[in-house]
Amino acid sequence: MTATTTARTAFVPPTRFAVPGRIDAGEAAVEWQTATLTEIRRETPRAATFRFAVPAWAGHLPGQHLMLRLTAADGYVAQRHYSIASAPDGSGHIELTLDHVEGGEVSGWFHTEARPGDQVQVRGPLSGFFAWPGDRPALLIGAGSGVVPLMSMVRHHRERRLSVPLRLLVSARGPRELIYADEYGTETTPVFTRTAPAGVPVGRMTAAHVAPLLAERPDGGWEAYVCGSNAFAEHASRLLVAAGQPVDRIRIERFG
Amino acid sequence: MNVTRGFTGRPRVHNPGLPPGQYDAGDDWPVLSAEVTPDLAASDWTFRVDGLVERPQTWDWAAAHALPASSYEGDIHCVTSWSKFGVRFGGVSLDTFLAAVGPHASATHAVAYAHTGYTASLPLADLTGGRAWIAFEYDGRPLAAEHGGPARLLVPHLYFWKSAKWIAGLTLLDHDEPGFWEQNGYHARGNPWDEQRYSGD
Numbered sequence: 001m002t003a004t005t006t007a008r009t010a011f012v013p014p015t016r017f018a019v020p021g022r023i024d025a026g027e028a029a030v031e032w033q034t035a036t037l038t039e040i041r042r043e044t045p046r047a048a049t050f051r052f053a054v055p056a057w058a059g060h061l062p063g064q065h066l067m068l069r070l071t072a073a074d075g076y077v078a079q080r081h082y083s084i085a086s087a088p089d090g091s092g093h094i095e096l097t098l099d100h101v102e103g104g105e106v107s108g109w110f111h112t113e114a115r116p117g118d119q120v121q122v123r124g125p126l127s128g129f130f131a132w133p134g135d136r137p138a139l140l141i142g143a144g145s146g147v148v149p150l151m152s153m154v155r156h157h158r159e160r161r162l163s164v165p166l167r168l169l170v171s172a173r174g175p176r177e178l179i180y181a182d183e184y185g186t187e188t189t190p191v192f193t194r195t196a197p198a199g200v201p202v203g204r205m206t207a208a209h210v211a212p213l214l215a216e217r218p219d220g221g222w223e224a225y226v227c228g229s230n231a232f233a234e235h236a237s238r239l240l241v242a243a244g245q246p247v248d249r250i251r252i253e254r255f256g
Numbered sequence: 257m258n259v260t261r262g263f264t265g266r267p268r269v270h271n272p273g274l275p276p277g278q279y280d281a282g283d284d285w286p287v288l289s290a291e292v293t294p295d296l297a298a299s300d301w302t303f304r305v306d307g308l309v310e311r312p313q314t315w316d317w318a319a320a321h322a323l324p325a326s327s328y329e330g331d332i333h334c335v336t337s338w339s340k341f342g343v344r345f346g347g348v349s350l351d352t353f354l355a356a357v358g359p360h361a362s363a364t365h366a367v368a369y370a371h372t373g374y375t376a377s378l379p380l381a382d383l384t385g386g387r388a389w390i391a392f393e394y395d396g397r398p399l400a401a402e403h404g405g406p407a408r409l410l411v412p413h414l415y416f417w418k419s420a421k422w423i424a425g426l427t428l429l430d431h432d433e434p435g436f437w438e439q440n441g442y443h444a445r446g447n448p449w450d451e452q453r454y455s456g457d
């Protein structure tokens with residue numbers, strides 16, 4: 001063949017595209033960088049926030065995550081993904097919030113060994129599809145540590161004094177297990193599945209939690225961000241679809 | 257080497273089947289799809305191969321099941337770092353579908369697309385030679401919806417985001433057309449043995 005006549009128009013699948021990325025992630029951050037632990041803050045009996053100095057951090061958008069790597073003396077490495085909890089603030093610091101997973105290799109090290117001054121490697125920010133640039137109305141639904149990337153959005157919304165609507169529905173076993181409990185404002189509705197303060201109902205998230213939020217119908221419609229365990233993500237995304245949220249306006253980050 | 261103080265990690269297992277940076281997830285099979293799991297009945301499922309081919313064709317559930325069965329037994333590797341050993345998928349070899357449509361000599365790549373609209377791009381060479389399947393069964397049972405049932409693409413020698421769940425079709429092209437994760441910063445090929453996780457790796 002001497003010349004190709006194939007038009008290089010973008011391929012469009014014949015079905016509705018589910019979730020196009022919100023930003024052009026471009027070349028992912030290729031380099032591993034050293035992150036120095038500067039502070040550990042307890043959030044709940046099982047979760048803590050770890051603050052790191054990452055001087056050359058390229059910045060991120062709320063909702064993005066990174067890859068974190070621990071290296072043993074013999075060269076053995078363990079790497080996991082963690083959502084970024086802090087808002088992009090140009091401070092050269094980022095925060096992660098980790099659940100202590102029973103027998104967990106990486107979260108176990110953080111919760112039993114780590115102390116300020118320790119160094120780990122990070123690579124990121126990663127992935128553009130769960131990112132929220134602060135443009136569209138955001139309906140955020142999370143459970144457990146799934147609230148972490150959503151909190152970055154809430155903090156961003158607050159720090160930049162954005163006027164675009166933002167709502168957070170966050171599920172936890174009880175008030176003691178609710179991560180960032182002191183930070184929520186009127187944008188947030190907690191749902192408690194096991195124990196709740198007097199007068200607050202106990203039970204899993206239902207259509208009744210989702211309906212009033214969808215009824216707000218902000219201009220341009222909600223962009224929904226769902227994050228948590230796979231079981232929770234399945235449950236919450238089905239509630240959204242049943243309530244009329246378009247499937248191509250639902251972004252899901254599953255922690256596996 | 258940047259040794260992490262106080263980190264020893266799990267007891268070392270010598271496992272030549274584990275690509276670099278991966279760990280053995282054991283019995284777990286994490287689900288990481290970015291979209292809502294579709295309610296897709298087997299009777300509504302179709303699979304089409306078109307693009308740079310002689311005879312574009314669409315198979316429905318019965319037609320795909322009338323093709324010679326083929327299975328994969330081995331390992332799968334997810335870019336989030338878990339690997340799963342000794343899995344068993346049943347389905348039909350992609351070679352069978354490709355033989356039916358007759359790819360043009362100019363076809364070099366494919367876009368795999370799902371009934372949800374998810375896409376993944378692959379070099380055509382990774383889809384031929386008995387290395388790729390349309391899978392309907394896992395461990396002798398119908399593939400669960402959250403794992404891509406009723407049918408998913410299976411390309412186990414590449415990171416698993418290439419193995420599009422709820423597979424709807426393949427379009428053969430003469431160039432690479434980045435899919436969903438490839439547009440979101442992931443690698444064009446995704447070979448776990450070369451740790452091709454992100455573009456630039």
Ligand SMILES: Cc1cc2nc3c(=O)[nH]c(=O)nc-3n(C[C@H](O)[C@H](O)[C@H](O)COP(=O)(O)OP(=O)(O)OC[C@H]3O[C@@H](n4cnc5c(N)ncnc54)[C@H](O)[C@@H]3O)c2cc1C
Pocket residue numbers: 065080081082083084097098099100101102103104105106107108145148149253254255256266280281282336
């Ligand atoms: C995009 C993304 C973002 C995430 N963000 C967060 C976040 O913000 N916060 C957060 O807390 N988590 C987050 N996660 C989850 C996180 O990546 C880890 O999966 C989690 O911290 C557990 O890792 P671990 O090393 O502690 O546990 P692992 O060692 O991976 O163990 C997990 C479980 O499997 C068992 N197990 C696994 N392998 C073995 C083995 N060989 N032998 C025995 N038992 C085994 C463990 O006992 C444990 O119950 C995120 C995941 C993804 C994909």
